[in-house]
Amino acid sequence: VQEWLWRAYGARHREVQASIDRLYDLTERVHEGVFEIRTRDLNTLYWDFYSSPLGRMSDGRRIVMSIAIDVTEKHRAEAQLRRRALQQAHLAELGREALSGMPLETLFQHATEQVARGLDVPLCKVLELLPDRSALRLVAGVGWKPGLVGTATVGIGPDSQAGYTLASDQPVIVPNLRLEARFSGPPLLQEHEVISGLSVVIPGLQEPFGVLGAHSVRYRHFTEDDIHFVTSVANILGLAVERHRTEQELVVRREQAEHIAEFRSRVLNSLSHDLRTPLTGIIGFAAMLADELEGPSRDHARLIVSSGQRLIDMLNAVVDYGKLEAGRVELRPEPMDLLQEVREVMALMQPLAEEKGLALRLEAPEAPVQVMADPSALSRILVNLVSNAIKFTDAGYVAVTVREDADHVCIEVKDTGQGIAPAFQADLFKAFHQERRGIGRSHEGAGLGLSIARRLTEHMGGT
Incomplete structure (x- = not known):
């Protein structure tokens, strides 16, 4: 019995032996409970035991009957x-x-x-x-x-x-x-x-x-x-x-992109400085010649001045874009009257519009429009948008509309130019993208004005 108890019940064999010994003192049927049984092939079964006293033998030994119900499946x-x-x-x-x-x-x-x-x-x-x-x-x-x-x-x-x-x-x-x-x-x-x-x-x-x-x-x-x-x-x-x-991988790529952007920004700044100095001299001397010369020679000198200024404007745009891309632009928003800034930009753009015979219109509320914005960034956005509209409009007008909504201000620039081809509209705000390239281009520029305007707008929380 001892060997069977050890094989069947393992570490619980002493506990089970004590339970069996108590059965001989029974006076009525009892439910002993469920016991875990270990079989010869190492399977584990669960038996539910009931025991009842059956009396005594002639020699005085007690007889106990125990019934085990296999409840393994239910237990499992x-x-x-x-x-x-x-x-x-x-x-x-x-x-x-x-x-x-x-x-x-x-x-x-x-x-x-x-x-x-x-x-x-x-x-x-x-x-x-x-x-x-x-x-x-x-x-x-x-x-x-x-x-x-x-x-x-x-x-x-x-x-x-x-x-x-x-x-x-x-x-x-x-x-x-x-x-x-x-x-x-x-x-x-x-x-x-x-x-x-x-x-x-x-x-x-x-x-x-x-x-x-x-x-x-x-x-x-x-x-x-x-x-x-x-x-x-x-x-x-x-x-x-x-x-x-x-x-x-994203961290590594971001670090690589930041390194490349920083390197490109440094190159652009260095290149801008190296080009700006001789260009400034060329523009200055050409302006002096234009004041002294007459006839076709004066026109040639003025062309040198305007061409040099366009190069400087292009350099400024490239440098500004490099700073934006490298995250080196620090904006300082402050309370300001948006309409005052719009009117100043309109006055600045007026000569450019008159030179092409265009009307420059402003549609805005009479009362000041208070916003939180960086004045310099806002001015740059407006200049880029209005000058771009003037550049691509040959006749008619350029209109700037300011409209106040519940929690934001909308600025619209509309012109009577040739329009934008549907196929190019997805690339409109991409850097260095222009609708016509190569020998088909009819307008100067690096293709950065709208891209810079969009980035500055997003930096200030706009769209």
């Missing part, structure tokens, strides 16, 4: 429902942690802890495929001997459970590692006396990240719910890894 079904609810709670928590941007090392460790609790197993691990694909490294886990997490490796050949899992790209269930014929257990599992296990691939976009595994030191039946649970955890980890990689 109830346990599986509880486990499924627990697993769903673990998945929700792990998903929340993954979305929070938690460091991968911490997320991996939390995942192994949750899988171990969700499956009620003592061992769980995350194995990362090394960059050279030579092995899998244990990067997180629970239940392993001290010092193994972070250092231990497992081969990726088909002779190990992890390697077999990688090769098959399917969940791998091991009922009994000692009887496993598909592969041999690696030293990591043998040293921990693993019997049953479940492993799945942690996916990646280009190649698998690694393997997620759960193991038990006694026979364990893994259900379809268990497989779905571990697979879902592996998918969450795979998505977290890819998100981390994408974020790292």
Whole structure:
């Protein structure tokens, strides 16, 4: 009896022996409860015991009858429902942690802890495929001997459970590692006396990240719910890894873009300085010649002055755009009357419009329009918009309309020019873009005016 108790009940054999001894003192039927039974083939069953006294034998010994009802399926079904609810709670928590941007090392460790609790197993691990694909490294886990997490490796050949899992790209269930014929257990599992296990691939976009595994030191039946649970955890980890990689790539690309923009800005500033100095001299001497010469020579000198000024305006636009792109423009918004700034720009643009025979119109409220804006940036936006309209209008007028809405102010610039081709409208505010290029161009400029206006507007919170 003692040997049978040990084989059937394991560590609980003394408790069960004491319960059996008490049965001989029964005076009525009793329900002893459900007991966990271990079978010869290492299966676990659950029996519900009822016992009743039947009297005494002639020699005085008591007779007790015990009936055991096999409730294994009921017990497993109830346990599986509880486990499924627990697993769903673990998945929700792990998903929340993954979305929070938690460091991968911490997320991996939390995942192994949750899988171990969700499956009620003592061992769980995350194995990362090394960059050279030579092995899998244990990067997180629970239940392993001290010092193994972070250092231990497992081969990726088909002779190990992890390697077999990688090769098959399917969940791998091991009922009994000692009887496993598909592969041999690696030293990591043998040293921990693993019997049953479940492993799945942690996916990646280009190649698998690694393997997620759960193991038990006694026979364990893994259900379809268990497989779905571990697979879902592996998918969450795979998505977290890819998100981390994408974020790292974006950081690198942003740093590269910022470096390029900064370098370009420095080059543009240096080039502007080197070109501006001789251009200023050329313009100055050409203006002096224009005052002294007469006839065609005077016209040629004036052409030099206007051409030089256009080059300086183009240089200024390129430098301003470089500063905007590099994020080196500091705006200082302050309360101001928008209409006053609009009128000043209109007065500045009036000679340019009159030179082309255009009418310059302003449609605006009579009362001041108070806004929070950087005066210099606002002036630059208005100058670029109005001068662009004048440049591309040969007859008629250019109209500026200021309209107040509930929480913002709208400024519209309308002209009677040739219009914008539908195919070009998507590129209207792109830098260095003009509707006509090369020998077909009929207007000067670098194609930056509208792009600068848009960027400055967005910098001040407008559209």
